[in-house]
Amino acid sequence: MNRITFAGNILNDVIKIIPAWPDKGMLVPITSLSRAVGGSVCNTSIDLKTLDPALDVRALGKVGDDDAGEFATAFMKNKGVDVSRIVRVAGVPTSFTDVMTIAATGERTFFNMHGADSSLSPEDVDAASLDCDIFHLGYLLLLDSLDAPDEKFGTQAARLLAHLQASGIKTSVDIVSEKSDRFEKIVRPALRYCDYVIINEFEAANATGLPATDSRGRVTTATMRAMAEALISLGVRERAVIHSPELSASIDRDGNFTAVPSLDLPAEWIKGSVGAGDAFCAGTLYAIMKGMDADTSLRLASCAAACNLAAYDSVSGAKPLTETIALETRFKRKSQG
Numbered sequence: 001m002n003r004i005t006f007a008g009n010i011l012n013d014v015i016k017i018i019p020a021w022p023d024k025g026m027l028v029p030i031t032s033l034s035r036a037v038g039g040s041v042c043n044t045s046i047d048l049k050t051l052d053p054a055l056d057v058r059a060l061g062k063v064g065d066d067d068a069g070e071f072a073t074a075f076m077k078n079k080g081v082d083v084s085r086i087v088r089v090a091g092v093p094t095s096f097t098d099v100m101t102i103a104a105t106g107e108r109t110f111f112n113m114h115g116a117d118s119s120l121s122p123e124d125v126d127a128a129s130l131d132c133d134i135f136h137l138g139y140l141l142l143l144d145s146l147d148a149p150d151e152k153f154g155t156q157a158a159r160l161l162a163h164l165q166a167s168g169i170k171t172s173v174d175i176v177s178e179k180s181d182r183f184e185k186i187v188r189p190a191l192r193y194c195d196y197v198i199i200n201e202f203e204a205a206n207a208t209g210l211p212a213t214d215s216r217g218r219v220t221t222a223t224m225r226a227m228a229e230a231l232i233s234l235g236v237r238e239r240a241v242i243h244s245p246e247l248s249a250s251i252d253r254d255g256n257f258t259a260v261p262s263l264d265l266p267a268e269w270i271k272g273s274v275g276a277g278d279a280f281c282a283g284t285l286y287a288i289m290k291g292m293d294a295d296t297s298l299r300l301a302s303c304a305a306a307c308n309l310a311a312y313d314s315v316s317g318a319k320p321l322t323e324t325i326a327l328e329t330r331f332k333r334k335s336q337g
Contacts, residue, residue, distance in 0.1 A: 001133040001170075001289040006045045007060040007125065008138045008146075009117050010086065012068040012096040013038030013274060015312055017103050031103065036313035037075045038097055039117070040138025040174055043278035043314045044285070045081045047304065050318040051286050053080055058132065060085040060125065062116040068094035069116070079315075087124070089116040099274050101312060106270040118144035122160040127167040134196075135164050136285065138174035138278075140187050147186045154189025161193035170238075172196040174281055175203040183207050192235035196288060198281045201244040204231065212244070221259045224249035228257065239288070241301075243280045246334060248302055250294040258294035261333040263306045275314025280305040283324070303327040 017032035037043070041059050049057045059081050063069030065088040072094065077083045095115035101108045120143055125135075137157065141147060146157040153159040161171045173194050175187055183206040191197060191207070201219055205212035208230035214220050224242055228251040231240035241250045249259040283301030292300070303324045311317035 002054070003056040003058075003132040004048070004134045004136060004285065004289065005058045005060055005085075005130055005132040006041045006136050006138070008041055008120065009039035009095065009142055010041045010059070010061045010063050010069075010072050011037070011039035011112075011117070012072060012094060013099050013314055014096060015099045015101060015272070015274065017101050017312065019103055021100075021102060021109070032312075034313065035071070036315065037072050038099070038275070038314050039095065040136075040278060042072055042076055043275045044136065044138065044174075044282045045076060046079045046315045047275075047279045047282035047308070047318045048286055049080045050315075051282060051304065051321050051324060053320075055286075055289070056082070056132075058082040058085060062087050062089050062120050062124070064088070064092050064094040064116045065090045066094055068096060089119065092116045092119070101272050101274065106272045106309065108272060108274050112142070114142075114144060121145040122156055122163065125160055125164070127164050127169065130164075130169060132169060134170045134172055134285065134289065136172040136174070136281075137161065138281075139176035140173055140190055141178045141180070141182060142176040147182075149185075150189075153193075155186055157186075158189040158193050161190055165193055165195070170195040172198065172285065174277070175199050175207065177202050184209075188234055191231065194236050195238045196241070196285075197231055197236050198241045198243075198284050200277055201227070201242055204228070204242045207231065208234070219244045219246045221247065221249065224259060225251070225257050229255075239294075241284050241298075243277065243301070243305065248280070248298045250298055252294070256294065258298060260295060260298035260302060261335065262302050263327060263331045264334045265306055265309065265331060269306075270309045272312040273309055274312075276305045276308045278314065279308035279318065282318075286321075299328060300325060306331070
């Protein structure tokens, strides 16, 4: 496998660095302001192309006919991503997110404005012309038209994924970390038509209805395994992968389970965490495309996420493969629970 198409959210991230989160009604200064690309399509495609420039990486989606849309499209193109399937939509703004990042910890909170990418629908994806091995869709819960109901498949996203699978294309999804009760109606139908799902522990817990932590509030191999097994039972065909700050885990359709602790990074390494999940996703997809075993896949993906944490924005931390895997020897891993 060497060809992959990323579809879904295409954003501008407006990154605002603050010293602390204010109490309600209080003021806090913004100490730094910058703009970067954001969203599943931009982040994961750039991370993957940086990891291995030889891959055929394509972006598919919608942006507004505005400066933000031009910025996102040009940025991806300059990184070597094929942007010929990105459509400009007149009269609708490009989606954007205000990313409020606490300087000392890298903790971030998102305020998102839905825009052109919300109108992406199954009719915008021509399976016959995709010419790819994997189609990755992100993010469920943040794509209004694809999240809409479908009488036969449950959602429009599920309809799209089912059609792509029937065309011989492997399908993969990611989810946005939304605190809501929409997971059962929107996420679960799509899982039935996924070959791969790559999500964090919060999203996995909401998708499966299982707790992400044990009675002591810890993410453990046991809680990760239970959620991963549930994702397979919900219909994921080949591999379910869950990542968290503590560890990541993978299970295949035969029940083979693997868990790897995260790298134990020093506090000064972490500048921000926006896009860390997308970097992990890119590492996982690369491993899948290259036929790596689950342990190697999780180790690579966690190193890719660690690279991301060294930058304030979503893609500047991305490194080529050799530099990425070098973190494996530079840092120890956390104790596995």
